[in-house]
Amino acid sequence: MVARMSDRSVSDRRGTVSGLMEATSVLQEQAPWWQRGVIYQIYPRSFQDSNGDGIGDLEGIIGRLDYLAWLGVDAIWISPIYPSPMADFGYDIADYKDIDPRFGTLADFDRLLEGAHRRGLRVLLDFVPNHTSDRHPWFIEARKTRESPMRDMYIWRDPAPDGGPPNNWPSEFGGSAWEWDETTGQYYYHAFLKEQPDLNWRNPRVRREMYDVLRFWLDRGVDGFRVDVMWHLIKDAEFRDNPENPDWHEGMPPHKKVLNLYSADRPEVHDVVAEMRAVLDEYGGDRLLIGEIYLPLTRLVTYYGRDLQGAHLPFNFHLILTQWDARHIERQVQEYEAALPEGGWPNWVLSNHDKPRIAARVGRDQARVAAMMLLTLRGTPTIYYGDEIGMDDVEIPPERVQDPFELRVPGQGFGRDPQRTPMQWDTSVNAGFSTAAPWLPIAPDAADYSVETERAHPHSMLSLYRKLLALRRRSEALSIGRYATVQSSGSVFCYLREWKEERYFIALNLRPEPAAIVPPDKCRIIMSTVDDREEERVEDALRLSADEGVIAAMEA
Incomplete structure (x- = not known):
């Protein structure tokens, strides 16, 4: 089927659009680094082991900085590296101002920061303010007695009249989110593991202490933070029961049986996000605040804050969650662009440490098309380590399972180890x-999908990512330019990216069958995910092979 660009989508191309682009050109040319840049997520346990204990570490990351600079990313986001009992692999923090010995020392971190900055790489840390470890000194003190000066740092409630939990709020990892404390005769709240008690963000002292944590790392030179479960920080003051989820069915995680109406995304959370942003702004305008937020688009965009004084980038996970076909994705992009507040900058994610990899969801052929999508849509992309070489999820034998979610809800496919x-x-x-047995199994096809193997092949996934990143870096249209939908049908998702006289047409075939589309003007192919088609001119229909994406330069 040959699809054509709709008249409506191009009706403003020579009028309103040109005026808009002229009006915004000065602002966009001065865009901050994080609007032009690409972020690369490192899960430190799994990136590079330098000391032979089977666990990745900071020295390992330092040894791979040259690779990251060669790849062409602009910033690295490092998942938690703080001292932790590792009940949830670093998301249960016992000390916010140090480095876990498994990963190294503060001196190692300073060397990593210096080495990254020397290579033009920014460094973002994971900030986990919703909960601490139950071994954090604050919680150890808080559970000694109800009169403890640290008691109100956490959320405590008396039992319900029947002696059970105070309400029906579930843990994200299964079971009740309330844990009975025998010593003090109250329940404490934990949205995740019982080893991760939630902090009470209605307590001003909690806020002061946690903002002091931000300043500790900003003073060392950190370029920003990704804030874990940002939408969870404030809970309902009356602790009302959550309503049942009418759409829940077998196969969904147990905690989805209720809607977290009262246990998350409360209106007061936006005051907290604005305060966090203000702390970063103390250090200049180039420090970045990212929020982890799994919410519908209409709620997600509220985290940009009033007058854009919230998170710079509320993480948009909808490419991970949406159905993988052209029309669903086209609608998602249009709805997201329409929902953004004026001046809000979009962002896109294909994979992360909590969700199956893109190659596992759509296959490696489509993962190449997805890479082109990620790096050509308007907004800041985040690449998950290994996606650039086509890493797939790895089957984990039952005896090797590490993830506490899988251990508590086994056999349901919710585990995050793969x-x-x-x-x-x-x-x-x-x-x-590593020279030792790694903490999780190596993929059986690792030899075929490795940096060393793919670096030698011009058509590998790694070569594709590097070419896309290089093109994006030198193109104003692809980094900060305008996005315009090209309405089509069938399996092709297509759009324009424009900056002044620079115009690109991107056509992505999301099915394993050939397709075609007529571009809005004559164009010249500059990159394909499948074939050597550079410099091929398109006079009429652009024909795409199965699982092919194409970037074409439009002629005036």
């Missing part, structure tokens, strides 16, 4: 990740 397996560097033992 997408957290070690980075595949080369064809040596353990894929070059």
Whole structure:
């Protein structure tokens, strides 16, 4: 089927659009680094082990900084590296102002920061303010007695009249979110594991202490933070029961049986986000605040804050969650663009440490098309380590399972270990990740999908990512330019990216069958995910092979 660009989508191309672009050109040319840049997520346990204990570390990351600079990303976001009992692999923090010995020392972190900055790479840390470890000194003190000066740092409630939990709020990891404390005769709240008690963000002292944590790392030179479960920070003051979810069915996680109407996304959370933003702004305008937020688009965009004084980038996970077909994705992009507040900058994510990898969801052929989508849509992209070499989820034998979610809700496919397996560097033992047995299994096809193997092949996934990143870096249209939908049908998702006289037409075939589309003007192909088609001119229909994406330069 040949699709054509609709008249409506181009009706303003020579009028209103040109005026808009002229009006915004000065502002966009001065765009901050995070609007032009690309973020790369590192799960530190799995990136590179330097000391032979089977767990990745800071020294390992330092040793791979040259690779990251060569790849062409602009910033690295490092998942938690703070001291932790590792009940949830670093998301249960016992000390916010130090480095866990498994990963190294503060001196190692300073060397990583210096080495990254020297190579033009920014460094973002994971900030986990919703909860601490139950071994954090604050909680150890808080549970000694109801009169403890630290008691109100956490959320405590008396039992319900029947002696059970105070309400029906579930833990994200299964079971009740309320844990009975025998010593003090009250329940404490934990949205995740019982080893992760939630902080009471209605307490001004909690806010002061946590903003002091931000300043500790900003003073060391950190470029920003990704804030874990940002939408969870404030809970209902009356602790009302959550309503049942009418759409819940078998196969969904147990905690989805109720809607978290009262346990998350409360209106007061936006005051907290604005305060966090104000702390970063104390250090200049280039520090970045990202929020982890799993919410519908209409709620997600509220986290930009009043007058854009909230999170710079409320993470948009909808490419992870949406159905993988052209029309669903086209609607998602249009709805997202329409929902953004004026001046709000979009962002896109294909994979992360909590969700199956893009190659596992759509296959490696479509993962190439997805890479082109990620790096050509308007907004800041985040690449999950290993996606650039086509890493797939790895089957984890039951005896090797590490993830507490899988251990508590086994056999349901909710486990996160498969997408957290070690980075595949080369064809040596353990894929070059470690000289010891790694903490999670290496993929059986690691030799075929490794940095070393793919670096030698011009048509590999790694080569595709590097070419896309290089093109994006040198193109104003692809980094900060305007997005315009090209309405089509069938399996092709297509759009324009424009900046002044620079115009690109992107056509993505999301099915394993050939397709075609007529571009709005004559164009010249500059990149394909499948074939060597550079410089091929398109006079009429652009024909796409199965699972092919194309970037074409439009002629005036």
